[in-house]
Amino acid sequence: MTTTEAVPNVSRQIRWLDFLAAFRAWLFLGILLVTFEIWAHAEYNSTFFLNPFNVKSIAIFTVTPLLLGLGQTFVIISGGIDLSVGFTMGLSAVVTAHVFNWGTQFGSPVLSLVLAVLTGLGIAVVPGVINGMLIADLRVPPFIGTLGMYGVARGVAFLLARGTTVPVQNALIGAIGNGEIAGFPNLVLLTVAILAMMHYILSQTRYGQHIYAIGGNVNAALRAGINVRNDTVVLYILSSLTAGCAGILYTAKFSAGAAQAGEPVLLDSIAAVVIGGASLFGGSGTVIGTVIGALIIAVIQYGLVFVNVEPFWQFVAVGVVIIISVLVDQIQKQVGKDGANG
């Protein structure tokens, strides 16, 4: 944070930049929605954002990158990175599908659902624990440790799936995955619940404060008596757990588990965290920011299809948004520092 309040004679410009930096993600989202709205009117004389079908579709589309990005937000705030989440998601999806099929022999679909969800979450904890111990105890750099786990989770997931998708032979899971309550898709409701929990942990608990402290300055955190080792292990478990949730919801949505389910989403999920305002150097970021970041990516990808732009522009657009986000952050820090010094 800059010291705008503490220094009385800072220029207006800095205050303006502060505002821009703090709300840049919201601003982007707003600009995007307005742009697509105007575009849709100009091109097809129809609304984009006021069409509830579009809103619902974008909300559902956001679920996977958001859940992968959620745990990632915690990890990135602590100054780490978790590259294994994509395949942890796939592993969880495959295991959930298998256990669900196996559980149907007991005759109760609800029982097999409970078993499947618990096993899906349980299996997701494993890569998290190993990641955490590699990084906290053995001092392996997060990038390398989780890259190793990326490979292990990938291999195990494909082995369990025997290289193919694992269909679930039961209508219950599909009904949950594609059903709605009062017009709200179940997947979105479940994601909002997980979101609220993670937001609470990060912003309201002592543990949340510890993560910011570790990411800000790990030595200071140690001197302050924070159990950095345990907190780090818990971090990577949280990251794996949200990826596991993404995997379970994938299986529910498609009535099938696939090992490669999360692979194409990994980079989008990291982009969502960064666009949402987290710094890859640690110390800053919020859950709400990541939500906005994930929505921005989803709106771009959905909107460009809607206004019928050639598909490859999607990559360009997401790339430009990432670059601008980071630029705004850098300029704000630079100017803030100069202003405070002068």
Next chain:
Amino acid sequence: MKRWISIFAALAALGLVVPSIIDVASAADKKYTVALIPGLTTDAFYITMHKGADAAAKVLGVTLVFQGAADFNPVTQVPVLNAIIGRKPDAILIAPTDKVQLVEPLKKAVDAGIPVLTVDTFIGDGHYQTGSGDADFPLSYIASDNILGGQIAARALAKAIGDKGKVYVSNVKPGISTTDQREQGFKDEMKKHPNISVLETQFNDDDANKAASQFQSVYARNPDLTGVFGANLFSAMGAANGVKQGGMNGKVKVVAFDAPTSIVGEIKSGNVDIAIAQHPAEIGYFGVVAAYAHLTGQSVPTLIGTGFTVIDKSNIDDPNVKRFIYSD
């Protein structure tokens, strides 16, 4: 190549090349090793191809080696190929992951005296032993005709939607020989149906979630959409989910290319209307047979085309159709 074999055989018969006499004498009980390198190992299509190859290998007494990379990418496939060349099998069956980038690496196999046949995908233009170009050296290309597959998909979809309305292709990404050809065949065939307009293709990077979202966006723009052609497994799975989520079952018809086990449930529940099954086991079987034929001095056709089966609700329980579902 063939001429050399006959010259060698002639020399051997004359007793002029002593070591080869022993070779020829033991040819009947020589156990050949054939290597099968799939486009990727983690795919029901290639796993089923492996089964077909295995069946042929058992009948012919051939040892089959199955090794490949985990993703469809020349960067990971070439090292596997090199390792296989190092093992010196008697023949290589490969699904090349790039039309151009695999040409030089496969030449090394031929230089090492190992005959090459390609399955499913091809190098160059797929026309072999023509004496033109530098990629005509494989002996044979054994595959389904993917352009034809796309045409069959288009015909089936046109029929299902009463020959009118808007449709689009949900595809992986450009540059893959097989999925490009399916799209091409589909679009070519649709030109013969003037009341059907084909919208812009959507590329989903093999992400079912993205394919589902793209479907919904295209549908939101085009409420008169009547059909989608999913050019591979995840494209079709995503489009089918988009239809289901929007409650458009029956209103928008989904044609899926490929038939993994999950397709059975999708067709029965009405999420997918039609599946075009290739015959990967047939590709594997005839790949091994062609390699064996060549190794035992027979000539081999340069192109072996395998068939398709159109699966829908009406025939999915028919055992003659069911056997074309890719098993795991």
